[in-house]
Amino acid sequence: MSDLTFIKKELTVLIIDDNEQITKMISTFLRLNNHKCIIANDGEYGLEILQKEQFNVILLDLAMPELDGYEILEKIRSSDKISKIIILTASNITKENQQKFKEIGIKTxxxxxxxxxVLLEKITTISKYQ
Amino acid sequence: MLKIKQVLFLMFGVTSFIIFYMGFLSFITTSDELMGTIMLGFSGIVSLGTLIGTFYISRNITTPIDELITKMNEFSKNNKTTKYTESNYGIHELQYLHKNFHKMTDMVGKTIEKEKKLNIQLQEIDKRKIEFMSMMSHELKTPIMPILGYIQLLKKQELLGELNNQQLDALNEIHLATIRLQKLIQDILTAQKIDLEKLNITKDMLESKEVIDLVYKAFSPICKIKNVHLEKNSENHQIVSDADRICQVFSNLISNALEFVPERGGKIEIGSYEQEKSIVFFVKDNGHGISFEEQQNIFKKFYQVDASLKRKKEGSGLGLSICEGIVKALNGQIWVESQVNFGTTFYFRLPKKAIQIQHLKS
Incomplete structure (x- = not known):
């Protein structure tokens, strides 16, 4: 199959980020590109829906109030869903954490x-390896 | 090594022995028994007195000195002395010495205490500065994301509908301003990280040509808009370094070059070549050049080359100091070669193999 067929495939993307402006912008953009988006504006809801449903790609913010991205990763680290995660963060990631993310299987x-x-490109790349 | 006590007893001991011996001699040799007995008794009293005197003097001199020595040792070990108690040593000079030694150590001790407190305070401030920085970094970057996203989205006219030329113009202005703001935020945060020696450096095996290609690709569009000819010229060598940081240095150098090239016929060349155990990267422009005097200052923070000759410029004045900070953190050197009216070339040399990276506390 050519790359084009992949790009045109409809993807279901979960966005976990406490910033509503960001989730709204990304979901608008993805929906315009004919992808489905589920939004979770807090960690608890994100984790719940992440465990319940199936997604092609999961966008995960790290710094969130209450349950943050690190804790979510800790809770699902043995799940195969971890390979579908793209970390999208504004905080600085230390070398040690970068290494940890790599070890548990996060590619992006x-x-x-x-x-x-670039975001869309990474989303399609991740979904291709499934 | 002799002790004062020993010296005193030796001296006065011998003296009193001689006195007593002379008394004893006169007692045996003299014919007058009474006179001899008096001489013997007198010499005995004198020598005994001398011995008692010696004992008294020695106690009054050596005891305070010994005490002073103990206190000095103690002070040099823990920078603390025991509290001064008025003691009567009998010898004025020694008592004075004692008193003043206590005064001195008290002062030194207090200063040391103060310094310790100050140090703790400084560490606290440093910690807060880092916390503030990472919070600011997060808070400043977050709102840029939806702004840039929506600008890009609006520009995709096939998705959100067509814009007329005026709307597109306005959107382009917003886009440029946002990019400038984004770069400014990044510059300030990087400069602060360099100051705090907190710059994150990764070490990966890189191909120098790929790095140059990446930079070329990133700057081609803006060079096209500004009508500047961008050229790349790179040999390919492997280097263990940080691609993102190298790109950041290039980005700053090219942004600078773009400000200085002539409006017509502007040319920027980027590239790299091998030099012994290093790779030298360069950014060459055909701009106004930088005078020798100005070359001494350009790596200083917030320094901006005199604008009188040139066009109005943008930028924080942080660019080159950031470049220098990054290059140093990568164990390299940065320098400039320039001649007024003949253009400028910035070079930075990085070791091919990563040495133990200094400058870093992780």
């Missing part, structure tokens, strides 16, 4: 603000 870490075309 993006720093905010990220170019939305």
């Amino acid at each position: 870490i993006l720093q905010k603000p990220v170019d939305i075309d």
Whole structure:
């Protein structure tokens, strides 16, 4: 199959981020590109829906009040869903944490603000390996 | 090594022995028994007195000195002395010495205490500064994300509908301003990280040509808009370093070059070559050049090359000091070669193999 068929495939993306402006912007962009989006604006809801449903790609913010991205990762670290996660964060990631993310199987870490075309490219790349 | 006590007893001991011996001699040799007995008794009393005197003097001199020595040892070990108690040593000079030694150590001790407190305070401030920085970094970057996202989205006219030329113009202005703001935030945060020696450096095996290609790709669009010819010229070598940081240095150097090239016929060349155990990267422009005097200052923070000759410029004045900080953290050197009216070339040399990276506390 050519790359084009993959790009046109409809993806279901879960966005876990406490910043509503960001989730709204990304979901608008993804929906315009014919993908489905589920939004979780807090960690608890994000974790709940993440465990319940199936997604092609999960965008995960790290710094969130209450349950943060690190804790979510800790709770699902043995699940196969971890390979579908793209970390999207504005905080600085230390070398040790970068190494930890790699070890548990996270391939993509993006720093905010990220170019939305780059974001889409990474989302399609991750979904291709499934 | 002799002790004062020993010296005193030796001296006065011998003296009193001689006195007593002379008394004894006169007692045996003299014919007058009474006179001899008096001489013997007198010499005995004198020598005994001398011995008692010696004992008294020695106690009054050596005891305070010994005490002073103990206190000095104690002070040099823990920077603390025991409290001064008025003691009567009988010898004025020694008592004075004691009193003043206590005064001195008291002062030194207090200063040391103060310094310790100050140090703790400084560490606390440093910690807060880092916390504040990471919070600011997060808070400043977050709102840029939806702004840039929506700008890009609006520009995708096939998705959100067509814009007329004026709307597109306005959107382009917003876009440029946002990019400038984003770069400014990044510059300030990087400069602060360099100051605090907290710059994150990763070490990966890189191909120098790929790095140059990446930079070329990133800057081609803006060079096109500004009508500047961007050229790349790179040999390919492997280097163990941090691609993102190298790109950041290039980004700053090219942004600078873009400000200085002539409006027509502007040319920027980027590239790299091998030099012994290092790779030298460079950014060459055909701008106004930088005078020798100005070359001494350009790596200083907030320094901006005199604008009188040139076009109005943008930028924080942090760019080159950041470049220098990053290059140093990567164990390299940065320098400039320039001649007024003939353009400027910035070079930075990085070791091919990563040495133990200094400058870093992780």
